[in-house]
Amino acid sequence: MAENITTPLVSIIMPVYNSENYVVDAIESILKQQYNNWELIIVDDGSTDKSFEVISGYNSPKIKIFQIKNGGAAAARNFGYWQSKGCFVKFFDSDDLISPEMIEEQVKLASQHPNSIISAKWGRFYANDLSDFKISQEDCWQDLSALEWICSSWKYARSMTQPGIFLLPRHIIEKAGLWEANISQLDDTEYFTRTILQAKKVIFSPKSILYYRSGNPSSLSAKHSYAEAESSYQSLLLSISHLLCYKNNKQTRLLAANTLQEFLYKIYPDFKELAKTIALKINALGGSNLSYKTSPLADFLTNFLGWKLVKRLQKFRNA
Structure with missing residues (x-):
């Protein structure tokens, strides 16, 4: 044709x-x-x-x-x-x-x-x-x-x-x-x-x-090594840079911080040093309001124990 x-x-x-x-x-x-x-x-x-x-x-x-x-x-x-x-x-x-x-x-x-x-x-x-x-x-x-x-x-x-x-x-x-x-x-x-x-x-x-x-x-x-986690983080940083260069305001900074927060929930506690770096970046963007949510039980425990301890308990249970 x-x-x-x-x-x-x-x-x-x-x-x-x-x-x-x-x-x-x-x-x-x-x-x-x-x-x-x-x-x-x-x-x-x-x-x-x-x-x-x-x-x-x-x-x-x-x-x-x-x-x-x-x-x-x-x-x-x-x-x-x-x-x-x-x-x-x-x-x-x-x-x-x-x-x-x-x-x-x-x-x-x-x-x-x-x-x-x-x-x-x-x-x-x-x-x-x-x-x-x-x-x-x-x-x-x-x-x-x-x-x-x-x-x-x-x-x-x-x-x-x-x-x-x-x-x-x-x-x-x-x-x-x-x-x-x-x-x-x-x-x-x-x-x-x-x-x-x-x-x-x-x-x-x-x-x-x-x-x-x-x-x-x-x-x-499906891959979960440190190299993959670092590559994902660099990709997210570039994506955020594109967005904030296009429009930098309270809404876009919060979207950027929440995107990094979701990634932080995903990689913690496997890569703690990278997690610290991401947390600093989230704070620099003005902070996130994204809650950690996976299951009703985990959500309930997070209210009392904090999401980091809940993540560590989940990792121990799945080991």
Whole structure:
């Protein structure tokens, strides 16, 4: 299909690393799209399993396959972008799925809103079982200005910016820049904070759905070393910097502090020195009002013992 005003080319960029058990499902969800004018750029990031063998089984002029030395998902996405030609781009992880109408619906809205990023619904499923898929309703599922979207998404300090949710105009990517290749954790938080703030609006596509696979032991989000925690912290600092450079007021500082507070709850007591550094940063932002909440019992005990002791007790119980 030749590219024209009504059917612009969409470049779907998929980094792959050790996804032999999932990548076929991801590719098939692209092949089932109702929209036809797309190119799928698959970048195998030095997989050590049979991922490259699996993806090499696809023989289509619409699918371009590359193999590079392992450098991380962000570097693989950048490499894929350099090979792409579409005026719209979707970064898409190799263990997720998208609904058949997603690209068509998002392109319609993108064509109507040329300076905007198009978002979508999303929900989780586990392993290979879509029967437990559940939509994760968010306040930001509406048409919002860039700043309004960030503030809404960060409201509960658990912003969801899984790459496949968004359709990005190429000219906005050119303004925002590509992925930070030296960040291995929460790289999507940094990238989409920076990129969304270059857009006029985020337009919500209610008919588009990302199926986000959780519980994949090889995913980056499943890793818990100090290096991953430090990388996550650096990503959050950059994300906060982008936000505060765009708008620095009481609201945005509180959102930033709460985002760091949620991360502090996550890493304590595993990385106590890093936790001290984060606590100082939270205080410098003006403090957080985000409570520690996990379960009714933990919430009750926190009122009397404090969240740090409760976290230590939880760690001892789970040891």
